[in-house]
Amino acid sequence: MEIKKLGEFGLIERLTSLLKIEDKDVVVGFGDDCACVNIEGKLILFSSDIQIEEVHFIKEKISPEDLGWKLISVNVSDIVACGGKARWGLISIAVPENIELEYIQRVYTGIKDALDFYKFSIIGGNTSRSDKIVLDFFITGETKRFISRSGAKEGDYIYVSGHTGLSRAGLELLLMDKERYEEWEKKIIFFHTRPVARIDFVDTVQNANSCIDISDGLVGDLGHVEKQSKVKIVLEKEKLPVHPLLEKFCKTYNKNPYEYILYGGEDYQLAFTTPEKQDKGFLIGYVERGKGIFLKDKNKISKLQERGFEHI
Amino acid sequence: MEIKKLGEFGLIERLTSLLKIEDKDVVVGFGDDCACVNIEGKLILFSSDIQIEEVHFIKEKISPEDLGWKLISVNVSDIVACGGKARWGLISIAVPENIELEYIQRVYTGIKDALDFYKFSIIGGNTSRSDKIVLDFFITGETKRFISRSGAKEGDYIYVSGHTGLSRAGLELLLMDKERYEEWEKKIIFFHTRPVARIDFVDTVQNANSCIDISDGLVGDLGHVEKQSKVKIVLEKEKLPVHPLLEKFCKTYNKNPYEYILYGGEDYQLAFTTPEKQDKGFLIGYVERGKGIFLKDKNKISKLQERGFEHI
Numbered sequence A, B: 001m002e003i004k005k006l007g008e009f010g011l012i013e014r015l016t017s018l019l020k021i022e023d024k025d026v027v028v029g030f031g032d033d034c035a036c037v038n039i040e041g042k043l044i045l046f047s048s049d050i051q052i053e054e055v056h057f058i059k060e061k062i063s064p065e066d067l068g069w070k071l072i073s074v075n076v077s078d079i080v081a082c083g084g085k086a087r088w089g090l091i092s093i094a095v096p097e098n099i100e101l102e103y104i105q106r107v108y109t110g111i112k113d114a115l116d117f118y119k120f121s122i123i124g125g126n127t128s129r130s131d132k133i134v135l136d137f138f139i140t141g142e143t144k145r146f147i148s149r150s151g152a153k154e155g156d157y158i159y160v161s162g163h164t165g166l167s168r169a170g171l172e173l174l175l176m177d178k179e180r181y182e183e184w185e186k187k188i189i190f191f192h193t194r195p196v197a198r199i200d201f202v203d204t205v206q207n208a209n210s211c212i213d214i215s216d217g218l219v220g221d222l223g224h225v226e227k228q229s230k231v232k233i234v235l236e237k238e239k240l241p242v243h244p245l246l247e248k249f250c251k252t253y254n255k256n257p258y259e260y261i262l263y264g265g266e267d268y269q270l271a272f273t274t275p276e277k278q279d280k281g282f283l284i285g286y287v288e289r290g291k292g293i294f295l296k297d298k299n300k301i302s303k304l305q306e307r308g309f310e311h312i
Helices: A007-018 A064-081 A101-118 A166-175 A183-193 A199-206 A218-229 A244-253 A257-263 B007-018 B064-081 B101-118 B166-175 B183-193 B199-206 B218-229 B244-252 B257-263
Strands: A026-028 A035-039 A042-052 A085-095 A121-129 A134-143 A157-160 A210-213 A232-236 A270-274 A282-288 A292-297 A300-303 B026-028 B035-039 B042-052 B085-095 B121-129 B134-143 B157-160 B210-213 B232-236 B270-274 B282-288 B292-297 B300-303
Touching: A007 B101, A007 B121, A026 B121, A035 B085, A035 B121, A042 A064, A042 B085, A042 B121, A042 B134, A064 A085, A064 A101, A064 A134, A064 A199, A064 A210, A064 A270, A085 A101, A085 A199, A085 B035, A085 B042, A085 B134, A101 A121, A101 B007, A121 B007, A121 B026, A121 B035, A121 B042, A134 B042, A134 B085, A134 B134, A166 A183, A166 A244, A166 A257, A183 A244, A199 A270, A210 A218, A218 A232, A218 A257, A218 A270, A218 A292, A244 A257, B042 B064, B064 B085, B064 B101, B064 B134, B064 B199, B064 B210, B064 B270, B085 B101, B101 B121, B166 B183, B166 B244, B166 B257, B183 B244, B199 B270, B210 B218, B218 B232, B218 B257, B218 B270, B218 B292, B244 B257
Parallel strands: A085 A121, A232 A292, B085 B121, B232 B292
Antiparallel strands: A026 A035, A035 A042, A042 A134, A085 A134, A157 A270, A157 A282, A210 A270, A232 A282, A292 A300, B026 B035, B035 B042, B042 B134, B085 B134, B157 B270, B157 B282, B210 B270, B232 B282, B292 B300
């Protein structure tokens, strides 16, 4: 069987089932935004995320600075989703032999900006050669309490840390290959090329029952929460935040904004569920007993398809 | 400037100079086999090593099981070189969409065998798509004392944990594309495709002043020790261990065994220096005040060129 039939999630499931963890210091293994180990009473988080040319990015469509920034941000986002703070990173970089040193130095400028912003250090890694640019980042973090995808409880409120859908709209704009972009379009593209991990939500997430970062789309990622927490999730359409720029994009290009808000990937916002109401973020729904993800539009409730954004 | 003019080590130097580490918990940053941080008094090691198709391996020349085994072994070797034990790993795997699931499952069989042998667990990672197979491994370990490349002292004895040169001979045999290999040739190839990290040397390394694992060749890697420890290294030719299989290979193919012993890469043996004589390993030389690496052949001493095996 060729693996494209399995998809990314199917492949991960198959492979992880081959490996079993027998280690009392491992608090969380596969299946969450981070793995977590206990080192002398400290909860240390591990995660990794890769950027491969022509799979995750197109060299001509993203500046090297943005690429470096994004590499770090998507990794920090996984740490934040578990309630943690980034501590140390390792970078694996593989590049074609004929690449310009200046290009890589500019990638590192973006990386350095991100490290300064998120306040942590890269302390090691390796470099090698390859046909396509490969940037793989390993991140470690530290958390007081591990916030999992599997902790959502009946009666929880569901929050999202910010607007979703803009990153996908930005990607579509980039792929339009327009000769000239309007200022508002450039702003949307910025959401795709320069995502910001929500480190300002760490304290809020620490009070949550569950949290996940939105890399595969709001519904796709809440699907992980729904399955792993064994709950029913209800989103309220009128509460879903619609960004004015997304509204403009959808009017201009005749698109449905909810397609973007619900299914757009790579937003790197956080979706979390809490037993009490919160001051921060947008309240977008609630958790009930049962299963599945539903959209409530006034009095009509319909089941949402859980198609996420698969990288493979 | 194109980066091929810089080489792997030059590129690493350029890039790491762009990043600075300001973190009191970081014991060792770039420049050694592992980075090291202090977590509540425990010394935790981090390292990563990547295997890219057609750069580090040729798919048709190594079985998927061996590839998985090697990925883990080369990473464990870095941990052992710092005196540590492997604890937890993360794996990034990127593969073409049309690859057979069976191939990846066989890679994972090799990985699983290695994890069982080295006694640690993979606890996370990510999968994605790419044209060529990319396997990136992030390893963490634990050590009582961090054994560095920079600790060699005047008067130290220099040891190597086992024979060097066989891996390069194995690679050359593979690249000959012979229709049929002799049994002794297959044994040599095995040293290339199935290296074993010297976990049996951890206690010995703990007593060393310095240690490095031999991935770039004995002279190339001792060159790092020489430079970072600011010492002179003298190898004694008659003490360098010559494996009988390497002797046979060199006689058969009219090669100089010392070319392989001194400059062959990917052996994953350990070179270490100690203030006292040791029971384990081969004593191959001594450390003096000064700089450079020299080969002593009876009464003749000559300076060795430090050309290592660069992956880029």
